[in-house]
Amino acid sequence: MSSAAATLTEAPTRATVEELQARIRQMQATKLDTRLIPTHSAFASLLPGGGLKEGATYSVDNSATLLMALLAGPSAAGSWCGVVGVPEFGVEAAQRFGIDLERLVLVPHPGDQWLGVTAAIADVLGVIVIRPPRRANDSSVSRLTARLRQRGAALIVLGPWPQSEAMLSLSDSSWNGIGQGHGHLSARQVTVTVTSRTGRPRSARMWLPDPQEQFRAVENVPYLQRAAG
Structure with a gap:
């Protein structure tokens, strides 16, 4: 292509x-x-x-x-x-x-x-x-x-870099679309965490991507959560 x-x-x-x-x-x-x-x-x-x-x-x-x-x-x-x-x-x-x-x-x-x-x-x-x-x-x-x-x-x-404004990372990844031994991966939910030089880390649960290949927050979950610790 x-x-x-x-x-x-x-x-x-x-x-x-x-x-x-x-x-x-x-x-x-x-x-x-x-x-x-x-x-x-x-x-x-x-x-x-x-x-x-x-x-x-x-x-x-x-x-x-x-x-x-x-x-x-x-x-x-x-x-x-x-x-x-x-x-x-x-x-x-x-x-x-x-x-x-x-x-x-x-x-x-x-x-x-x-x-x-x-x-x-x-x-x-x-x-x-x-x-x-x-x-x-x-x-x-x-x-x-x-x-x-x-x-x-x-x-x-x-990767890491000196003097970064923030570090972004993923965790708790889960895929949607697989049924009882059939289907295909169609969407993924992840937790995105942003760790900045100032302030505490902040995390949110997101679709990366959703079934329509869009990026958005997961519904019915508070959009912004303070990371534990």
């Missing part, structure tokens, strides 16, 4: 990145004025401040579905999104979950230039996902953080 998402198949050169920047600037109509990037409503009461903050970094426990749920809201609101260093990222699933492929940039294999690529595309993308191949040194992290704040881009890191 052909994809509308822009994909850089090789480790990008400086010229390639500059060409991508120019292309996105031409196509991008507006820049969000708010300091919060519109986020899927299912996460509004969990994330510090009620959404993804421009210039902030968030860590996500290794979950492709949770990652796509976080991208779906900004993408639907018009933000350009990028995914760096995640070659198995599924564009068909992303499209089903509401991510606009016309505003999605994929850099599956950034090579040793993963930090430089991330900093470069922060000039023109609103939300960037990276999976670091190794730990970055403190000076590199500081430079990237300054670039994100300057450009107003949010960074989502698969």
